[in-house]
Amino acid sequence: MIRVQTEDFDVGAELKALTAGNTAIGGVALFVGLVRDMAGGQAVGAMTLEHYPGMTERQLEKIEAEARARWPLDATLIVHRHGRLEPGDQIVLVICASAHREAALEACAFLIDWLKTKAPFWKSEATPEGPRWVEARAEDDHAAARWQR
Amino acid sequence: MKLLYFAWLRERIGRAEEDLAPPAEVADVARLIDWLKARGPGYAAAFADLRVVRVAVNQDYVPVDHPVRAGDEVAFFPPVTGGSA
Incomplete structure (x- = not known):
């Protein structure tokens, strides 16, 4: 599942919702990206994320489908925010659930890269x-x- | 043909999107860029260095020799910078 939104997300709630009722899942890897306050040695205040509505969803769906074709995954979630964000804000969430840890960890790294x-x-x-x-x-x-x- | 511009390409061109009807000989992305550059200094500035311009036709990445035709959605933008550290 993929979502593109301006609102923040609750990592715990997303994790619980994604794995609920699926006891075949043995491991979950997740990555949360945050807005840093430094970039290239320079202090950064707020940032604004622009995106290409339509293509963003299409590309995220393609990347997710590629991960699911390469690893045995039971559930995946990508949430990416856009709009105005402050240092410390959550910007991106990737969750991969699988029967085994290796697939979950590798697929999570693949998706974020x-x-x-x-x-x-x-x-x-x-x-x-x-x-x-x-x-x-x-x-x-x-x-x-x-x-x- | 629907043209979309993002980030600093949008700022240099001065608009986010427009509907244009290039002549028939504008048959691929490279010729479309040449045709756009002749439309004004903003376009010329946006397309001055093609190493930092990415192109999507109908929402998929394409190389500059990719064909374009009436009805296509063609987007120009810099290399993407989403995600996080």
Whole structure:
């Protein structure tokens, strides 16, 4: 399941809802991304996340389907926020549940690496010099590339 | 053809979307970019460095030799920066 929203999410509630009633699940891996207050050695205030409605959902669904084809997963959830966010705010949630830990952990890492390079979101950070578009990092491409086969 | 611009491409071009009807010889993304660049300085600035421009046709990533036709939704945007650290 994927969701794109401005509202915050409750990690505990999402975890409980995703695994409820499925006792085949033996392990759950989850990743929560937070807004940092420093970027490139510079203090950052609020940020605004722009996205491409329609394509965002389509790409997240494709990435999720790819993970489910590669690992034996019982349940998956991707929640990505957009709009205005403050340092410390939750920005993204990925949950993967499987019978065994290895599939859950690997699929979770795969999803977070891939959505960073494929999901059409753009961050604009408020800095003391005014708003600044965050540039993509080559390391993110490398992190995603390790899953290519 | 529906054109969409995001992040700093939107700011340089000065609009988020527009409906345009390029001539028939504008048959792929590369020729569409050349045609757009001739429309004004904002477009020229947005497409000055194509290494930092990504393209989607009908909401899927495509290379610049991908065909475009009437009725397509074509989006231009910088490399994506979602997720978190």
